[in-house]
Amino acid sequence: MSAGAAVVEEADVLVIGGGLHGTSSAFNIARRGVNVIVLEADYVARHSSGVNAGGVRTLGRPLPEIPLALMSREIWHTLPDVVGDGGGFVPSGQLKIAETEAELDECRERAALLEAHGFTHEKVIDRETVLELEPALAKHVTGGIWVERDGYALPFRTTTAFRLAAERQGVRFHEGTPVTRIEQRGERWYAYTPRGLFAAEKLLVAAGAWSGELARQAGEPVPVHPEGLMLMVTHRVAPFCRATLGATGRPLSFKQFDNGTVVIGGKLIGIADLQGRHGEVDFMRLARSARTVVDLFPHLKHLGINRAWAGVEAFTDDSLPVISPSRTASNLYYSFGYCGSGFQLGPGCGWLVSQMMLDGTTSLPLDAFAIDRFAKSPTEAAAASVAVHH
Known part of the structure; x- marks a missing residue:
């Protein structure tokens, strides 16, 4: 033209x-x-x-993003008044799990860093509190970080x-x-x-x-470069998980919807085809993520996967x-x-x-x-x- x-x-x-x-x-x-x-x-x-994955997450943000995330979260809680639809937002809370004492120390250091900058939304909790929140979790967990007003929505x-x-x-x-x-x-x-x-x-x-x-x-x-971020969704299973979960030591984003399906992700990198304008799934990496889920929820060992996909996203060097x-x-x-x-x-x-x-x-x-x-x-x-x- x-x-x-x-x-x-x-x-x-x-x-x-x-x-x-x-x-x-x-x-x-x-x-x-x-x-x-x-x-x-x-x-x-x-x-x-x-x-x-639909995470409405202030938890784990880089420091410069935290004011934006906290402000945006307030809009999420009033979204029907803003756009006439809540976007399927569920304030489930977000829980980042520690599986070792060293990982729990990382959680404590993170909370201390945020508090030094005036942020108090991330709360370190012990093993007993984690298991009170999510009784189905494997008993080897040592604690974690909990953010009550976080949640998830439907993208x-x-x-x-x-x-x-x-x-x-x-x-x-x-x-x-x-x-x-x-x-x-x-x-x-x-x-x-x-x-x-x-x-x-x-x-x-x-x-x-x-x-x-x-x-x-x-x-x-x-x-800036593209990545194909992968997700998978399981067959339906009886309700067992209320919060949106992440892990301190390995990539994980995990939530169960009201219909019983579980969506599993966590910045799992697949293949991004920028020219073809689509993402492709790397099944070996998805398999590793599935093993993480079974480690944390052993009763899901035989749960089937309905489908998996990848979406194209931009990543900057910093x-x-x-x-x-x-x-x-x-x-x-x-x-x-x-x-x-x-x-x-x-x-x-x-x-x-x-x-x-x-x-x-x-x-x-x-x-x-x-x-x-x-x-x-x-x-x-x-x-x-x-x-x-x-």
């Missing part, structure tokens, strides 16, 4: 990406009276936003709820509309797609694992997301790279992104998530400032 191609549709803000962060941002921007278009390459919630339902709420605010969604190029000309941003050219004054890149290429086009290369205005161009913003932990942050970050884009300031600091943090020297920083407007 030539630079002089006719514009198909215009708005005040273009959002690239129809995942939870894109839909939440679009909703929060639009409810302030702003005209918004969302461009989604596949369909809304197609990738990590619709197929993740596809949640993202769809934000999409519908955004549409009620007038947001227009174009699915099957991949953005191949972005360009700023004068005061307008243009997004090139096979369906035509879209234009707006402001542009948000929230395209998950595909955001890195768009940032590169804007002269802001980010060390394991923190990019939530930032551009440093090379005006009216360009980013929200991506949530490293497999972005679902819980979606409602809160959408609100912060709306502040960042419309007010130029945010109610919580976002310095740790600035896109230029990856520039390692003044020379590299200068190289990253290549203009994208003509």
Whole structure:
């Protein structure tokens, strides 16, 4: 498509990406009276936003993320009032299990570190309390960390709820509309797609694992790579687990739904095909995760697996997301790279992104998530400032 191609549709803000962060941002921007278009390459919630483990987790967050996670959790607890649907949120509590005394010491050190920074939401509990919470756990556990107000939700339902709420605010969604190029000309941003050219004054890149290429086009290369995060769901079994579980010493995300099925994950890395836009399952790694589950719940030894899948997610080199205005161009913003932990942050970050884009300031600091943090020297920083407007 030539630079002089006719514009198909215009708005005040273009959002690239129809995942939870894109839909939440679009909703929060639009409810302030702003005209918004969302461009989604596949369909809304197609990738990590619709197929993740659904953890609504403040537990175990990196320190810079904790204020965002705590703020976002308050929105989760009032989500029906915000978007008209609770997203299937269940405040089950989250429990991170220690299986050795050394792991329990790690839990104590973690809680002490958080307390030194003013955070008291993670509580160390002993073996007896763990087994009171979850009597079916193997008796070798030594304790853990408990966060009472955490829980889980249904990813596809949640993202769809934000999409519908955004549409009620007038947001227009174009699915099957991949953005191949972005360009700023004068005061307008243009997004090139096979369906035509879209234009707006402001542009948000929230395209998950595909955001890195768009940032590169804007002269802001980010060390980001895709991963295919895997999950599996079991046959139904009688209720035995109320909390959402993790483990201190090995990867685990574990929850039982009301229908009896168990969803098992824990940042299990499969195969990500960025070009083909899908993830693939690595069954050897899934088998190791299944062994972890049997170690903790021996009575599940013969429980069958219904299905397994992988969703494509973006990971940054420092394991923190990019939530930032551009440093090379005006009216360009980013929200991506949530490293497999972005679902819980979606409602809160959408609100912060709306502040960042419309007010130029945010109610919580976002310095740790600035896109230029990856520039390692003044020379590299200068190289990253290549203009994208003509």
